[in-house]
Amino acid sequence: MAAISLKQATRRRWSAQGRHNFLWGLFFTSPAIIGLLWFTLYPLLASLYYSFTSYAIFGSYKWIGLQNYADLFSDDTWWISLYNTVYILVLSLPLGILVSLALAMLLNMQVRGLALYRTIFYLPSIVPVVASAVVWAYVFNPQYGILNNILSVIGINGPGWLSSPTWSKPALVIMGVWGTGNLMLILLAGLQDVPQELYDAAKVDGAGAWSRFRHVTVPFLSPHLLFALVTGLIAGFQYFAAPYVLTGGEGGPARSTLIAALYLYQNAFRFFRMGYASAMAWVLFVIILACTVLTFRILSRRIYYGGA
Amino acid sequence: MAHEDGSKPAERLLTRREALRALGAGAAALAMAACGVTTGSPGQVGSAGSTSQPGGKKGGAKPKGTPTTIISKKAAAGRKTNITLFSVFSGDIQKGWIQLAQKYEGVQKDVGVQIIYSPAGSSENNPKLLASIAGGKPPDLAHMSPFNTAQWVELGIMSDLTKYVQRDGIKGEDFWPISWEQMNYKGKVWQVQWDADPNFPLFWNQDLFEKVGLDPDKPPKTIDEVDEYSKKINQTKKGKVTRIGMIPWDTYGPSNSLFTWGWAFGGDFYDPKKQEVTPDNDYVVRALEWMVNYAKDVGGPDKVSVAPPNLQLHPFGTGNIGMAPLVTQNYIEITQAKPNMKIGHGLLPYEGPGATKPGQGAWLGGWAVFIPTGAPNPDAAWDFIKWFSATDEGTKAEWDTVKFIPCYKKASVFNEIKKDPVMKAYYDVIVTTSHARPNIPVGAFYYAQLDTQVSNAVYGKATPIQAMRTAKQNTMKEWRRFEQQHG
Numbered sequence: 102m103a104a105i106s107l108k109q110a111t112r113r114r115w116s117a118q119g120r121h122n123f124l125w126g127l128f129f130t131s132p133a134i135i136g137l138l139w140f141t142l143y144p145l146l147a148s149l150y151y152s153f154t155s156y157a158i159f160g161s162y163k164w165i166g167l168q169n170y171a172d173l174f175s176d177d178t179w180w181i182s183l184y185n186t187v188y189i190l191v192l193s194l195p196l197g198i199l200v201s202l203a204l205a206m207l208l209n210m211q212v213r214g215l216a217l218y219r220t221i222f223y224l225p226s227i228v229p230v231v232a233s234a235v236v237w238a239y240v241f242n243p244q245y246g247i248l249n250n251i252l253s254v255i256g257i258n259g260p261g262w263l264s265s266p267t268w269s270k271p272a273l274v275i276m277g278v279w280g281t282g283n284l285m286l287i288l289l290a291g292l293q294d295v296p297q298e299l300y301d302a303a304k305v306d307g308a309g310a311w312s313r314f315r316h317v318t319v320p321f322l323s324p325h326l327l328f329a330l331v332t333g334l335i336a337g338f339q340y341f342a343a344p345y346v347l348t349g350g351e352g353g354p355a356r357s358t359l360i361a362a363l364y365l366y367q368n369a370f371r372f373f374r375m376g377y378a379s380a381m382a383w384v385l386f387v388i389i390l391a392c393t394v395l396t397f398r399i400l401s402r403r404i405y406y407g408g409a
Numbered sequence: 410m411a412h413e414d415g416s417k418p419a420e421r422l423l424t425r426r427e428a429l430r431a432l433g434a435g436a437a438a439l440a441m442a443a444c445g446v447t448t449g450s451p452g453q454v455g456s457a458g459s460t461s462q463p464g465g466k467k468g469g470a471k472p473k474g475t476p477t478t479i480i481s482k483k484a485a486a487g488r489k490t491n492i493t494l495f496s497v498f499s500g501d502i503q504k505g506w507i508q509l510a511q512k513y514e515g516v517q518k519d520v521g522v523q524i525i526y527s528p529a530g531s532s533e534n535n536p537k538l539l540a541s542i543a544g545g546k547p548p549d550l551a552h553m554s555p556f557n558t559a560q561w562v563e564l565g566i567m568s569d570l571t572k573y574v575q576r577d578g579i580k581g582e583d584f585w586p587i588s589w590e591q592m593n594y595k596g597k598v599w600q601v602q603w604d605a606d607p608n609f610p611l612f613w614n615q616d617l618f619e620k621v622g623l624d625p626d627k628p629p630k631t632i633d634e635v636d637e638y639s640k641k642i643n644q645t646k647k648g649k650v651t652r653i654g655m656i657p658w659d660t661y662g663p664s665n666s667l668f669t670w671g672w673a674f675g676g677d678f679y680d681p682k683k684q685e686v687t688p689d690n691d692y693v694v695r696a697l698e699w700m701v702n703y704a705k706d707v708g709g710p711d712k713v714s715v716a717p718p719n720l721q722l723h724p725f726g727t728g729n730i731g732m733a734p735l736v737t738q739n740y741i742e743i744t745q746a747k748p749n750m751k752i753g754h755g756l757l758p759y760e761g762p763g764a765t766k767p768g769q770g771a772w773l774g775g776w777a778v779f780i781p782t783g784a785p786n787p788d789a790a791w792d793f794i795k796w797f798s799a800t801d802e803g804t805k806a807e808w809d810t811v812k813f814i815p816c817y818k819k820a821s822v823f824n825e826i827k828k829d830p831v832m833k834a835y836y837d838v839i840v841t842t843s844h845a846r847p848n849i850p851v852g853a854f855y856y857a858q859l860d861t862q863v864s865n866a867v868y869g870k871a872t873p874i875q876a877m878r879t880a881k882q883n884t885m886k887e888w889r890r891f892e893q894q895h896g
Contacts, residue, residue: 155895238718241718245718372851372853
């Protein structure tokens with residue numbers, strides 16, 4: 102009986118202390134919480150509401166039910182923008198992961214000047230998108246650009262890249278690979294966590310370089326690769342800045358670089374169809390959510406979390 | 410070293426270190442390059458040899474000016490009232506605006522003018538301005554593109570200026586007729602156009618004409634002559650068009666190209682009686698067919714590469730384009746950067762039977778200024794507007810600082826403009842033109858449709874008639890929706 106009373110008293114004392122700590126914690130985090138509620142949660146819920154209205158940023162709005170969502174199905178530009186988004190995503194995501202992985206493995210070797218190389222490869226990812234887009238406009242110039250000049254050395258007459266509806270999307274994919282520094286760094290950190298003794302044991306067992314990569318490196322890197330895949334999927338559907346800068350917000354030529362986020366922006370701020378744009382945003386959200394859940398469902402059992 | 414079996418190891422073409430070094434050098438070069446070339450807006454997709462270049466079009470794609478420095482101005486100290494102007498301009502034009510505001514502060518002692526940079530963005534959507542109005546904190550006055558008037562009025566974001574105009578005795582005949590038409594909507598005045606922006610005279614490179622055996626003093630009068638001259642000028646190297654007679658599909662973007670050549674063929678884009686857009690007008694479609702055929706003849710629009718990307722100067726200044734319509738700022742820049750380049754100017758060529766004389770394709774674009782709904786100091790804002798756009802003294806000050814051709818027809822500064830060797834070309838246009846882009850409640854949508862559909866036709870994704878019918882159908886659908894939901 103006495104033991105129970107002591108336990109209750111301790112819990113009360115702990116609770117009082119805990120509540121005190123909790124309140125102070127709330128106080129210190131309140132700027133972030135208020136910011137989150139006001140600048141994220143409120144606009145999020147407001148956009149959900151507006152997606153059922155004919156809201157035009159100004160003045161009043163009318164409740165139109167599911168009309169915006171229904172209109173999306175018959176809007177061929179919306180489907181084209183989704184196709185362009187998926188096209189760029191499907192090519193750039195695996196390519197970006199492969200290039201990051203290759204660079205990370207190269208940078209995981211012991212060579213002289215490694216710190217310098219790491220810095221250099223990371224550098225492009227901190228260059229502002231606008232600045233890098235300007236540079237890539239030079240790179241892709243059909244007549245004066247470095248890319249076509251290199252191609253001409255090996256006898257290939259390079260395409261018009263950004264001025265060609267056929268090549269503009271591949272051009273954006275190539276440009277996207279340039280900024281893989283962040284992912285490279287994450288994978289490099291993952292590679293440095295792989296125990297050396299496992300490689301040694303595999304070598305003793307006669308495993309070649311490919312087998313060591315396949316059966317030692319990849320399992321250890323699998324959580325990092327899953328992270329890359331999921332964040333890449335989300336970023337891919339939200340892709341906006343580079344095509345906006347390179348096309349002056351038009352998505353040309355002939356709608357070939359009009360990606361979903363750009364079309365959404367045009368509707369919101371150019372055509373004053375904020376309600377319609379909100380509906381687009383929520384459809385994109387559902388697509389991203391579905392892709393993410395699917396990715397987790399398919400891959401979660403294949404991920405190796407060390408000793409877990 | 411030999412292998413255990415005695416064979417020699419395969420010689421590596423590239424060591425890992427070398428691979429890293431090469432890749433690193435490439436990445437570093439690109440990253441460093443990214444740090445040093447950000448003067449001006451980037452070029453646009455589809456504009457490898459494009460005329461849609463930085464600082465090019467105003468009232469249609471981008472404000473003219475050199476967008477290198479963003480500058481603002483504080484109001485002069487000690488004034489009874491301070492007003493705020495949201496200006497879309499940067500670079501030299503913004504400096505001009507600051508000087509203009511200072512001159513205004515010098516001629517009266519009551520009002521101070523603060524200027525804040527508010528970029529127009531693509532198609533003049535100006536998200537910063539619109540957000541400020543939507544948020545209930547509008548500026549006292551702001552720049553806008555005249556073609557947005559009808560839509561912005563319908564959305565309730567513009568103040569009615571009729572009472573000021575009537576009170577101060579300003580009349581329609583004080584302005585160029587097209588400008589006055591743009592300032593009015595549903596019988597009221599909503600904005601004041603201060604930049605006439607005559608689009609366009611035709612300019613031709615007399616040196617290039619001479620080089621290819623054309624008479625440098627004989628510009629093309631008709632579209633047929635443009636084609637004929639172009640055959641002599643066009644030049645292709647390694648599958649790329651490195652010299653071209655004209656780029657008719659890229660006269661400051663697809664929609665502005667269609668407006669220009671559509672009118673040059675005698676077409677029209679809007680029927681005010683039926684309240685209907687008419688991009689499927691026979692002559693407009695013929696104009697588009699001409700643009701498409703021109704592109705096909707040179708091997709496709711993506712084969713044109715006559716200028717380096719992000720060139721500050723209009724590509725006409727490279728000497729690789731034979732003939733081009735140019736806005737004032739671009740022409741001035743070329744004459745300054747290439748003083749030895751011999752350039753002829755005249756009226757735009759036309760095509761019968763729809764059109765009957767040169768210059769029929771010309772139109773007025775320009776910039777206007779308006780007072781947003783809920784602006785804190787509308788009276789003071791109007792006083793400033795009236796001074797720089799509808800008084801002799803103010804329009805002269807505007808010409809001396811900002812250097813845009815006024816819409817105030819009575820301005821004495823036109824005596825200077827028509828004698829100016831550079832500006833005379835534009836004066837000839839302003840006194841003859843009778844067109845402006847249609848001012849309808851879904852103007853931005855209509856021009857976006859034209860941009861898309863002209864691009865589709867030029868790149869072979871649709872026939873010209875299909876493209877124009879789609880543009881009409883989509884625009885009318887959007888117009889009906891807009892009326893239903895906001896009418």
